[in-house]
Amino acid sequence: MINKIFESLQSAVADVHDGATVMIGGFGTAGMPSELIDALIEQGARDLTIVNNNAGNGDIGLAALLKAKRVRKIICSFPRQTDSYVFDALYRAGEIELELVPQGNLAERIRAAGAGIGGFFTPTGYGTRLAQGKETRLIDGRHYVLESPLHADFALIKAYKGDRWGNLTYRKTARNFGPIMASAAKTAIVQVSQVVPLGALDPEVIITPGIFVQRVIEVPQAAHQTAATATAA
Template sequence: MINKIFESLQSAVADVHDGATVMIGGFGTAGMPSELIDALIEQGAKELTIVNNNAGNGDTGLAALLNAKRVRKIICSFPRQTDSYVFDALYRAGEIELELVPQGNLAERIRAAGAGIGGFFTPTGYGTKLAEGKETRVIDGKHYVLESPLHADFALIKAYKGDRWGNLVYRKTARNFGPIMASAAKTAIVQVSEVVPLGALDPEVIVTPGIFVQRVVEVPQAVHASQRTGQAA
């Protein structure tokens, strides 16, 4: 019987190893798997490479992971929002490496990894420092730069509901990077607000099929907290 349900956050992240590449879902705080991140901090893995759209907000979630000095490098598109002071301090001190990727390129590099695509040409970034050292090509009179897929050892993502096979649905904008990160990682670890019986999810609305998910942990309080603050979960 296929059953991908894990009983605890700690057991779900227990084998994340030092030096791993970890994708973390979320657009700012929308869809951020904060409880999984807290479990990863407790677990102790270090020298991580993190792939995320942002570089942490305030002192919680991804920012807390950065503040714990567990991250060697971050690959993201928007590292300097007003409350990204943890990342900013680390970067200015030379304690973290940054690979800056335009947001569309970031999403497509992740998607390409999940789709088994070896790379793609894009006009975004051509002629800038972001294209230095990369192959370029003229196609139909337009300049393009070659971007490589982004693979990960683990993905930590947040969904609204899931079943024991790992099928997932998301809540509004919290969907963001979750689906493509699940497909691009060797091990996708998902916290859901509710585990539902097999067959309870309408196949027509399942966003991430269970084939891309290895572990599911129920964290009911996550959705409750978001509803109190009015934020997307």
């Protein structure tokens, strides 16, 4: 019987190893798997390469992982926001490496990994420092840069509902990078607000099929709200 449900956050991230590449879903705090990140901090893995849209907000979630100095390198689109002071301090001190990737390129590099695509040409970044050292090509009178797929050892994702096979639905914009990260990682670990019985999810609304998911942990919505309230206080 296929059953991808894990009983605890700790057991779900127990084998994340030092030096692993970890994709973390979320657009800022929307769709950020905060509880999984906290479990990863507790687990202790170091020298991680993190793939995310930004570089953390405030002192929670991804920013807390950075603050614990568990991250060697971050690959993202928006490393500096008004509340990304943890990353800013680490970068200025030379304690973290940054690979800056335009957001569209980031999404397509992740999607390409999941789709088995060896690379793609894009005009974004041509003629800038972001294209240094990369192959370029003139196609139909326009210059393009060759970008490589982004693979990961693990992906930490937040979804809305899931079943024991790993089929997932998302809540509105919290969907963001989750589906493509699940397909680009060797092991996709997903926290869901609700685990539902098989057949409860209409096949027409399943966004991420279970074939891309290896582990599911139920973290009720109340837990998210309690954590958010405690942080705000």
